Amino acid sequence: MIGALPEDVLQAVLETLPLEWSILDSDDRVLAWNRHKTRIFKRPPEVIGRNVRNCHPPKSLEKVERILAEMKAGTRDRARFWIDLPLGPEKQKQKVLIEYFALRDQAGTYLGCMECSQNISEHQSISGEKRLLDEQ
Numbered sequence: 554m555i556g557a558l559p560e561d562v563l564q565a566v567l568e569t570l571p572l573e574w575s576i577l578d579s580d581d582r583v584l585a586w587n588r589h590k591t592r593i594f595k596r597p598p599e600v601i602g603r604n605v606r607n608c609h610p611p612k613s614l615e616k617v618e619r620i621l622a623e624m625k626a627g628t629r630d631r632a633r634f635w636i637d638l639p640l641g642p643e644k645q646k647q648k649v650l651i652e653y654f655a656l657r658d659q660a661g662t663y664l665g666c667m668e669c670s671q672n673i674s675e676h677q678s679i680s681g682e683k684r685l686l687d688e689q
């Protein structure tokens with residue numbers, strides 16, 4: 554990062570990003586997440602410090618473990634997948650993009666993982682062009 558952000562600005566940025574994220578440390582423990590009111594994967598504060606293996610459904614656990622092992626080994630930096638989930642008050646199926654990113658220091662040492670999730674259903678319908686301040 555170039556420059557420095559005051560703590561309150563950094564907090565605002567992390568809560569404003571148009572996606573939800575969770576951060577794991579190098580031992581696979583949950584460090585933090587942002588708390589969007591519209592969070593897709595809601596979790597209670599008690600998850601902080603918990604091993605990520607206790608936060609995923611059993612059917613996806615083996616895949617999560619493989620991704621994390623490959624990130625730690627340095628053979629993977631990113632995993633990207635998407636699923637259809639029933640969301641909103643009417644529980645309509647919506648496309649959710651989920652990405653895992655290895656967090657590394659300047660020397661390439663594995664520091665942990667960032668998981669990002671975003672409902673991309675609205676993005677899928679974008680076509681043409683809309684310029685800044687266009688009323689469309």
